[in-house]
Amino acid sequence: MDTSIRTLFRYRELRKTTINTYGLVYHWQGSNPDLKPLLLTAHQDVVPVEPLTVDTWLYPPFSGTWDGKWIWGRGSCDDKPGLIGSLTAIEKLLEKGFKPQRTIVLAFGIDEERGGIVGGTGIRDYLLSAYGPNAFALLIDEGGTLEAHSDGVIATPAVAEKGHFDLRMSISTPGGHSSVPPEHTSIGILAALIAELEANPFTPHLYRNEPYFTALQCQALVDPEMDDELRDLIGKARYSDKALADLEERLFRNPLSRALAGTTQATDIVHGGVKTNALPENAFAIVNHRIAGHSSVSTVKTHIAAVLLPIVKKFNLSLDAFGESLNGELSQKTSGHLKLSDAWGTALEPAPVTPWLKNPAYDLLAGTILNVVKTSARWNNPDIPVIVAPGTMTGNTDTRYYWNLTQNIFRYGHVSRFDKYNGAHTVNEAILADAFIDLIRFFTIVILNADESKIL
Template identity: 45%
Template sequence: MQLKSQNYTLLRQGEADDLPQSAARRRWNRRPIWQWIVPGLLAVTVVLALVITRAKVEKDVKWDHHSNLPACPQYPALKAASSDREKLEKEVKDAIDSDKFFEKSLKNMQGAVQIPTESFDDMGPVGNDTRWDIFKDFHKYLEETFPLVYSKLEFTPINTYGILLEWKGKDTSLKPYLFMGHQDVVPVLKVTESRWKYPPYSAYYDGRFVWGRGASDCKNVVIGVLEAFETLLEKNFIPERTIMAGFGFDEEISGPQGAQFIARHLEETKGKGSIDLIIDEGGLGIKDINGATFALPGLGEKGYFDARITVETAGGHSSVPPDHTGIGILSQIISAIEANPYEPDLTPVNPYYTTLQCTAQYSPDMDSWLRKTIQKALSSKKAAKTVADYIASQDISQRYLMQTSQATDLISGGVKINALPEKVYAVVNHRIAVESRVKDVRANLKSVIESKILPKFPLSLDAWGEVSGNTSASSVGQIFLENFDEPLEPSPVSPFDTDAYKIFTGTIKQVMGEDVIVAPSLMTGNTDTKFYWNLSKNIYRFAPVRDGGRENAHTVDERIGMKEHVEGVRFYAQLILNSDRS
């Protein structure tokens, strides 16, 4: 109706007035066909343009989800707010930087490393498995080494060996800070002991490093936090806000009896969202990248999913085998999975996206083409994909910051050399990209098997209860897809514009140097923080150790540099001093 009335007004006004209504209609109906089509096309074009523009705007908003922030936001180093605070901070710094403290800290670290608090994948419940008993020795050691911590702070043992310390603050309206770490270490295999430069539990000090299992993962964190507490208590310091420490004892086996119990206790006693800031081990520490120094805290973690693939076929004598045994079919499934890897992708959802923006902005020695392409990725998905593909082709460790990984780590099948295997299985480990979910990995595995395997073999597929493929009597067997253990979705990504983040990063620059660029990053592994998501949105995984100061975690010749360790103690102490800001 709008088009009709508009064209009607194009008639000479007088002629239109003289014509009866029916004649005007006839004049309108006799107009050339092109006068009908052109306005219609114009209208359709306008509508389509509006739709496309709106879609593009929505797409851009979704792409640039940090549009209110700079590409790499930096917050200034914190400074003492008063002369009294400045005096206290100087006293604490001088105490930690002293030769006396260094020698004491060295003994503290050596004593901690010398206690082999190993955790094993097959550990039974606390109280039923005597391998947990070593933690009694470790607890006794901590109580003797940090007398003020254990006499002045509230200590709550959680599930026997979990440690929860609470340092009551003056202002109960301020939410607490929580420092995390874990007491356990990965086992030292007997066959590797001879390969160590120094015995793995000797805690030998060579004038630079303390050598031993757990030195850098993460007894340096546990001891460093407690040393910071003890030093401040020696100065009779009382924090404004409550300061807490929570140390699990089975992080290396996913924390089911340690951190999970501590987190549950905190939720029950403090409530959800009750912690303002959580600092745990992890992150990439402090590194020099293309001519600049970066602190790289982990603001998120990839997800975790183990999928078991089982092939069941008829048994029989190996002298009359089918063309493909169950092992042969399973091997083709594994081959098909490996031939169809996930693609690297780079989106603003991923903290590594911000890491790259920071390096592009602040690294003077970065290749100019890469710098420009990274910066272009702020508004271009195509540029972001170019960056992702390029980096993935250059560095495998960085590739998996941008894509879901898949690795077949377990395989089992066959019991006798002359008997066809009736049941074989493999387990594929996935570390899920932050943009993806467990259901996406399941769907991908199902799709690969349905498209690459089922057309070749008359098999049925049971994928988490959903059956497809050949389900008739002619089927020669079945393929099952199921969970191997409890999956974990990618973590929430912590913000980098909150007061807690500004205090945290301002402390990094205050202690490590104002020239340090803090770049949000991502962890490919998981820490105990996976149990703490309900307690705080501000969760940062950061071991305050410079590059080269910690080496070989989880392997032969693990060690921690004492100079770097002491600097880490300063960071923890200063963050506690800064905790009264809000």
């Protein structure tokens, strides 16, 4: 039998459902219907390759070249590992004649890189109607990584995902000829509003019950690069409020720590004006926010309105803040109007946090990661210390739509940043083939462990 026919034969053992044409859901029926299915998700789409950068790729970006060490191509780091890794694990299990007790479901989105608005929502609706709410034992999607140090390995499956809010600030003022201008044009006022937001960022905080704090405790145990003073501070912060405040002061000099512990803001788009002899009647800016787990969309909106109100008054503007007029009665004619709104109507609350203490699903995942590292040919060291710590995603994945499918959502790819040649979403995207093999082992072992587990 030639390979293609054999593959087709194996493929038929799974039931395929297409969602919105290209979205894929595969169902592999288990023999025990009492066990909640395992759900593995990934996305098929990739970001584009900027045509001007094609010449700077060492291998053509859609060639999938394996040079003996690296596998090159757009998507090799995001999210072909999750897609091809899980499918290869399934292929191998089929080839070995494995018959699952626990049903396995694979779901592959098509537009994660633009927010999953067709694929993610379609897959959610299908899975909810076909399986019901909270029907899955656990879900694994892309996200958290593993870090290898000389003294051990620390893996951080993400149990939390920050929220998202894009603020649109639209300002309108009377137009006219530039030869007799007012003191401030709409663009000048917009600049003042942006400057005020940047002068009043959200204050990040460490909370002892949040995953980032636990992750710091774990990191202090295994990271040899951490200096002893910081290690000491992290330990003391468990019970001393003074140490917690000192730790915040020290950590928040680093933008990544601030992003993990707090709500961030970034002015990413600004638009206004068409000609140098015409006053701009309209100008707008869009400010991206990633919302911390302890915050919410409404807290962010309230903060923005409060920060901007003095500027609104200073420039004598009328204000529509998310549908509400907040600056009271204006006694005189206003010099313009400011509208604050959700730029694309895509505000997203922070995801519910997957429990990591006394949660069998977390224990199963953590045990799997330990096993995969300790049996890996890459380290060849069954005694290597491995720590699994709860991680936080600063970005979003298709799991934003999957909250009602299971309480046990984990965002994790068993790959470290050193296994990526140049990272995702850029030129020369490549993954180390040995790391990819370990990722396939991860998927295989998590399927086998979930199949045998009595704890889920």
